[in-house]
Amino acid sequence: MELIIKETYDQLSLKAAEIVASVINNFVATPEHPKCTLGLPTGSTPLGMYKALIKMNQQGKVSFKNVITFNMDEYVGLDVNHPESYHSFMFNNFFNHIDIDKSNVHILNGNAPDLEKECNDYEKAIKEVGGIDLFVGGIGNDGHIAFNEPGSSLNSRTRCVKLTHDTIIANSRFFDFDLSKVPVRAVTVGIGTVTDAQRVMILVNGHAKARALHHAVEGGVSQMWPVTALQLHNHSTIIASEDACDELKVGTFRYYLDLNS
Numbered sequence: 001m002e003l004i005i006k007e008t009y010d011q012l013s014l015k016a017a018e019i020v021a022s023v024i025n026n027f028v029a030t031p032e033h034p035k036c037t038l039g040l041p042t043g044s045t046p047l048g049m050y051k052a053l054i055k056m057n058q059q060g061k062v063s064f065k066n067v068i069t070f071n072m073d074e075y076v077g078l079d080v081n082h083p084e085s086y087h088s089f090m091f092n093n094f095f096n097h098i099d100i101d102k103s104n105v106h107i108l109n110g111n112a113p114d115l116e117k118e119c120n121d122y123e124k125a126i127k128e129v130g131g132i133d134l135f136v137g138g139i140g141n142d143g144h145i146a147f148n149e150p151g152s153s154l155n156s157r158t159r160c161v162k163l164t165h166d167t168i169i170a171n172s173r174f175f176d177f178d179l180s181k182v183p184v185r186a187v188t189v190g191i192g193t194v195t196d197a198q199r200v201m202i203l204v205n206g207h208a209k210a211r212a213l214h215h216a217v218e219g220g221v222s223q224m225w226p227v228t229a230l231q232l233h234n235h236s237t238i239i240a241s242e243d244a245c246d247e248l249k250v251g252t253f254r255y256y257l258d259l260n261s
């Protein structure tokens with residue numbers, strides 16, 4: 001697993017955007033896998049990366065015309081037009097500002113009449129386009145990836161889950177800090193869905209994520225810290241801000257700084 005440490009959030013975001021652009025620009029189409037396919041997250045962490053990618057798109061450095069996307073997750077029972085739905089997030093913060101063909105955008109439908117079918121169809125759709133080239137994600141303070149909370153099987157697939165109390169509290173900041181307004185269920189890709197991608201890139205920003213980053217890099221593989229599944233992936237990259245490294249051993253921190261300087 002590669003760990004790239006950046007001094008600031010802006011540098012982290014730019015590095016992430018450069019990696020996404022290079023995956024798109026170096027993509028070689030085949031009949032079974034005709035378009036570069038990305039897995040994408042919501043959350044505050046990837047916002048800087050999306051801004052940098054929008055700028056690169058406007059400058060002609062990358063195009064999304066031949067890119068397919070699959071988002072990680074969506075709340076269950078929240079109207080897609082609700083400002084806090086992940087549909088709204090993705091279109092407002094990214095898709096409306098780039099040259100992507102909207103028919104290539106996939107986001108789980110948290111209002112589907114049959115959620116199990118919705119999740120199984122999502123897995124099938126990913127397979128049909130030849131899999132995901134790069135899955136980008138963030139992590140929660142508790143080490144979750146997408147809505148795969150601690151205790152999720154490291155082989156889990158797309159499914160409907162219950163949000164933990166911790167996540168409901170964390171996400172209440174988007175719902176007037178009113179816990180009762182936060183949806184209690186979500187549909188999410190599984191950890192196995194993420195680690196099936198050719199490459200996985202996780203962005204970790206800020207001191208609040210320091211404990212999760214410590215487990216991701218220095219801990220053993222454990223379902224109690226879902227992000228540790230990356231240790232078993234043969235091309236995974238974590239990009240972390242310096243303050244997210246506060247719980248790493250000094251030796252570990254210096255080792256990775258040296259490797260990437």
Ligand code: PGA
Binds near residue numbers: 042044046144
């Ligand atoms: P954040 O969320 O980027 O808003 O911190 C990340 C996550 O919970 O996966």
